[in-house]
Amino acid sequence: MKTNKQKIFFAPNVKFLRERRRISQHELAEKLGITRAKLAAIEAGNTKSPQPDDYLNFSAFFAVSIDTLLKIDLSKLGELKMRELEAGNDVYIKGGNLRVLAISVDRDNNEHVEYVPIKAKAGYAAGHADPAYIATLPKYSVPNLSKGDTYRIFPISGDSMLPITDGSDITGKYVSDWTDIKPDTPCVVVLNGEQDVVFKMVTVRADGTLLLRSLNPLYEPYTVEASDVLEIWKFHAYTSRDFPEGQSDMATVLSAIRNLGSKMERSR
Template identity: 35%
Template sequence: MQYLAQNLKYLRLRKRLSQTKLSFKIGIGASSISAYEKKRSTPKLDTLLKFTNFFNRGLDELVLTDISAQDKEKLQDTKGDKLRILPIVVDDQNEEMITLVPVKAAAGYLNGYSDTEFISELPNFRMPFAELSENKSYRAFQIEGESMLPIPGGAYIICEYVQDWELIRNGSCHVVVSTEDGIVYKRIQKDLDNNQFILHSDNPEYSTFEIGLNQVLEVWKALGYVCFDLPSVQNKD
């Protein structure tokens, strides 16, 4: 239990939770959480498992590893100074095409996002819109679910590649590609001091969640969307 107390406090504060809020979320008394963090008490195994499940950390990691130091060693390059491979497809005039990632290709994209051959096998097209610059890279992601209503599931989000994550504007919409959560379309709040993004849904029925930067593969700024789900006509009495 060498690092348990400091790890519990570190992980709780990283999620911006008070002891009372954490207590409500996982069903452990706030006074007990306080005692664990101050080394006045040691949790039983079933309680430890509640912590590991909530924080998504292994049991050995929670009790035997200094997680804060470990996370600092894994700090992600937020400015994009290190090489990030972004394969593109060009047409016969050597002009860059827009790659479409439909829902059915989302799982494959997590493995093939840096593979030129995989990207070339996806649908690729051009859009003659003045809002799209020739000097930037674009991709279209089809989303599913209702977390970002009024944009419906099945819509295609037209995105611009983000190399420097520090330029992301808090509250702006982005497609985030990560090893943990796959492809998600959310509003981003940066928390670079804690090496994470906080992702928000426009639909209040969906919870906010955090994602570590070391899990993030790509970030794409949303510019617009294409939708084939036209609104129905409202009857006027």
């Protein structure tokens, strides 16, 4: 019985990753402790059966799993996917630097909806993947949430997303594949380092960056690298202590601007 032989991409992937890092064959061979001739042979596909140590060394150096090096043509991935891979989001890695979502469950194995208080937001980036840290967050049972999805509640501060006011709580649904996010989607974005947890209109770009835009036009949009993003939670609902007015001053201003723009277009 004839079986389909799976294509192996190890050789072209090694060359692709080396060139992506702008490292010469001599430099990479030196870092890996092999000869330049051996590296050239591997990249050319002339070494039909590389040693297990070779797979391990290349995997460790490029921080990419052996399965990915062998099974996926990395040159065919878009820039966003490559940056995600380089940030540790390798679908074949089990643990390690994989972006793992830590959750907590009740006695019936139903997921809790954790609340991230204002005081905890500063430490959330550091502890977001730590089950022990997540276990310390307040937990709630929220009705009418879709089964199989994970939700979390984040308070927002400031006026950058008016008419959603300062102090409102945003319930977000976890997004595992950022490429599924439609342009200008409201999301809670968790950034690494000291960059904070922000609520913005998010557009994922093909070049591996994310455009973050405020609803309040007084705030300029800005761009962040995909590698700086730890988590994205798509807007599901919000709760506020402020009773909505008929029409806010900001809404009035925005309406006037739109009307003025329409008149200018008609006068051309």
